[in-house]
Amino acid sequence: MTEQPWWRGAVIYQIYPRSFFDTNQDGIGDLPGIIEKLDYVASLGVDAIWISPFFKSPMKDFGYDISDYRDIDPMFGNMTDFERLVEKANRLGIKLMIDQVLSHTSDQHAWFEESRQCKDNPKADWYVWADAKADGSPPNNWLSIFGGSAWQWEPRRCQYYLHNFLVSQPDLNFHNPDVRQAVLDNVEFWLKKGVHGLRLDAINFCYHDAQLRDNPAKPAHERKGRGFREDNPYAFQYHYFNNTQPENLGFIEALRALLDRYPGTVSLGELSSEDSLASMAEYTEGNKRLHMGYSFELLCDDFSAAYIRQTVETLENKMLDGWPCWAISNHDVVRAASRWGKGDASPQLAKLLLAMLCSLRGSICLYQGEELGLPEAELAYEDLQDPYGITFWPNFKGRDGCRTPHPWLSTQHGGFSSHKPWLPVPDAHLPLSVEAQEQHPDSVLNCYRKLMKWRKAQPALLFGDIQFIDTDEPILAFVREWQGEQLLACFNLSGEAATMAIQQSLGELIEGHGVTTGTIVQNTIHLPPYACLFARLG
Numbered sequence: 211m212t213e214q215p216w217w218r219g220a221v222i223y224q225i226y227p228r229s230f231f232d233t234n235q236d237g238i239g240d241l242p243g244i245i246e247k248l249d250y251v252a253s254l255g256v257d258a259i260w261i262s263p264f265f266k267s268p269m270k271d272f273g274y275d276i277s278d279y280r281d282i283d284p285m286f287g288n289m290t291d292f293e294r295l296v297e298k299a300n301r302l303g304i305k306l307m308i309d310q311v312l313s314h315t316s317d318q319h320a321w322f323e324e325s326r327q328c329k330d331n332p333k334a335d336w337y338v339w340a341d342a343k344a345d346g347s348p349p350n351n352w353l354s355i356f357g358g359s360a361w362q363w364e365p366r367r368c369q370y371y372l373h374n375f376l377v378s379q380p381d382l383n384f385h386n387p388d389v390r391q392a393v394l395d396n397v398e399f400w401l402k403k404g405v406h407g408l409r410l411d412a413i414n415f416c417y418h419d420a421q422l423r424d425n426p427a428k429p430a431h432e433r434k435g436r437g438f439r440e441d442n443p444y445a446f447q448y449h450y451f452n453n454t455q456p457e458n459l460g461f462i463e464a465l466r467a468l469l470d471r472y473p474g475t476v477s478l479g480e481l482s483s484e485d486s487l488a489s490m491a492e493y494t495e496g497n498k499r500l501h502m503g504y505s506f507e508l509l510c511d512d513f514s515a516a517y518i519r520q521t522v523e524t525l526e527n528k529m530l531d532g533w534p535c536w537a538i539s540n541h542d543v544v545r546a547a548s549r550w551g552k553g554d555a556s557p558q559l560a561k562l563l564l565a566m567l568c569s570l571r572g573s574i575c576l577y578q579g580e581e582l583g584l585p586e587a588e589l590a591y592e593d594l595q596d597p598y599g600i601t602f603w604p605n606f607k608g609r610d611g612c613r614t615p616h617p618w619l620s621t622q623h624g625g626f627s628s629h630k631p632w633l634p635v636p637d638a639h640l641p642l643s644v645e646a647q648e649q650h651p652d653s654v655l656n657c658y659r660k661l662m663k664w665r666k667a668q669p670a671l672l673f674g675d676i677q678f679i680d681t682d683e684p685i686l687a688f689v690r691e692w693q694g695e696q697l698l699a700c701f702n703l704s705g706e707a708a709t710m711a712i713q714q715s716l717g718e719l720i721e722g723h724g725v726t727t728g729t730i731v732q733n734t735i736h737l738p739p740y741a742c743l744f745a746r747l748g
Contacts, residue, residue: 216305217407217476217501218533219672220257220573221662226541227264227286228272229615230578232627239615239626241287245295247618248302250644254581255662258305260409260478262541264292268318270378270597272613274309274411275316279396296404307407307478308400312393313415314379321392322380326364326371336389338372338381338418339364351424352452353444357601360452374415374452376597384416390461394468401469407476408469410500414481414489417458419451426450434510439606454483463498476501478535478575487525494532502573504535509543513550515686515703519678522570526676534572538563539580545612548586554705555585558726558740560654561661562701565725565742566686568665569699571676578616582647583654587614587636595633617643652724660724668720668744670697685710685737689747696747700728702737710735717746 231243241264251259263273264286273283282288299306315322325333340349340361348361348370354377361370362377372381382389397408425447433445462479469475479500483489486505494503507521525534538546546563547555560583568574589610594600599608610633617639619625624635624643640646647653665671674692681687684704690697698716702708711734721727721744728743729736735743 214673215476215501216257216474217573220305221255221568221665222258222260222307222478222535222573222575223251223254223256224260224262224540224575224577225251226262226578226613228262228632229613229626231616231618232629232631235627235629236285237627237629237631238285240285241282241291241295245291245298248295248298248304252302252304253659255659255666256304256576258307258406259299260307260407260575261309263309263311268316268378270316271376272595274311275314275376275379276311277316277318278320280399292403300404305406305476306404307409307476308405309411310397310400310408311411312382312397313384313412314373314375314381317378317380321382327366329367329369335383335386338383339367339369340372340422341369350422350451351447353425353447355438355442355444356598357443372418372452374412381415381418384461385420385457390464394464397465398468401472401475406474407478407501410465410477410479412453412482413462413479413500414454414458414483414493415452416461417455418453419455421451423451425452439602441605442602448484450484454489459492459499462493462500466498466500469501478502478504478573481505487521488528490525490534491528491530491532494529494534496531500532502533502535504537504575506543508536508538509540511549513552513703515681515683515701518566518686519688522676523678526571534570535575536567536570536572537575537577538567539577539612540575541577541613542609543612545577545584545586546580547583551585555583556705556740557583557654559583559705561657561725562703562740562742564654564658564661565723566701566703568661569671569688569690569701569744571674571690577612579612581655581658582617582639582642582644584617584639584642586611587633587639589614589634589636593634614639619643619645657724660722664723668697669693670695671699681710684708698743698745698747700735700737700743702728702739702741705739707739708737710737714747717748720744720746 227239230239231247232239233242265276266278266281266283267273321333325337348359352360354360373379428448433440438444477500481489481503490503494500547560551559596608596610614633615626615631615635617624620640620643647655670690670692674690677689679687687700726741728741
């Protein structure tokens, strides 16, 4: 087998530090908590961890509003803690990736505090400023994902500034070369600290249309939510001008050139655009752009074999030489067990989803709690922390339901903290705790461990091409091929038994993955509810 970069076919475990483990008993997770639980993460068999932002921040968007890119927020610890985390991850053979939020800062960042004062200071054009229209209204019709206009009036400059997200998250002006260099310098600070990779938040939002042209209206039948709801006014426009500009590719190439000076480091870009699959292909083309890209295309409500096949095939047709990364859960969307279970967040479904995701061509992002099969938490309005959910309640309850603390024990607060956590641990999560599941060989957690170990022994799943097979709902089936070996993978996406006729000549069944498996009788595959089947062809 030819040598592959470590990130190809890798499983990347996302840690949301506020909710992982609290060591100083203030109700908020911290870096020492990650260090303490890193042996558990290693036991899962993952290749890397991606840690959501832990940088200095006023926490209006829980760390995605950064006020100092080179400092750690005291609620999470300090630089010594981070250095200890790097050392332990290296010792355990786990690659360490960190979130980088490059398109915008906090309004409390020193750059913005200077920029907003007047029109002729050294940072005056480091952010996107524009004059009002003659009637005093914003420069154009761009909208914020979090609701309302994407423009906010600044009386000191008598101008508007752009914010694609919260009002407190002003957008940087990447048309300014000094901004681009300063951003790259901040990235290099962490590369020198020994990180192995970057997860790049909203990376296609760095540039805006310099002419500030209006976004055209989008008809109702074309509105779809990917990272936002369809009834959010943001869905009412084609976002042709406030993100995914051609100039952004030049910055991506400069970022890649920086990473190439640190061998073994990797970039994973989050892409949400009018055609996210096309953007994934474009942003990973060749060897001068992102190493990997991922989108919200499988972070949606549609759970059908046809949709999953269409999504993956569309990307395969567009992505000629790039490498995808797939995720079905993260800190921004309803947990997959609930979202795709339609109220039936069963252990069998959770196992099937892990097996299906880990069989697609590409690398994998798995969100903390997926290995436990956690359902979405139901929270009362008074418990909400997410400004997104508070704004759009009750039609959209925000992102807090997937951000509740990781349940380690079946006791109060799930063993996350002895203090009342920043979000409550739901009672439904306590029987699914790490402590409880480790005692049962067939738990979702132990299936996860078995599946990860089994997958590493299947090079066709790690590196192979993918070719889908025509099937009827609810069966998803495809062949992965690598260096002459062909591996058939079939998944029953429903809670009812299903069958599938096969034309190919099958070899041995490949077992040992821990998920309920199907059987073959003559030329028919029989799949129990939420079961899968792996077999060699020929």
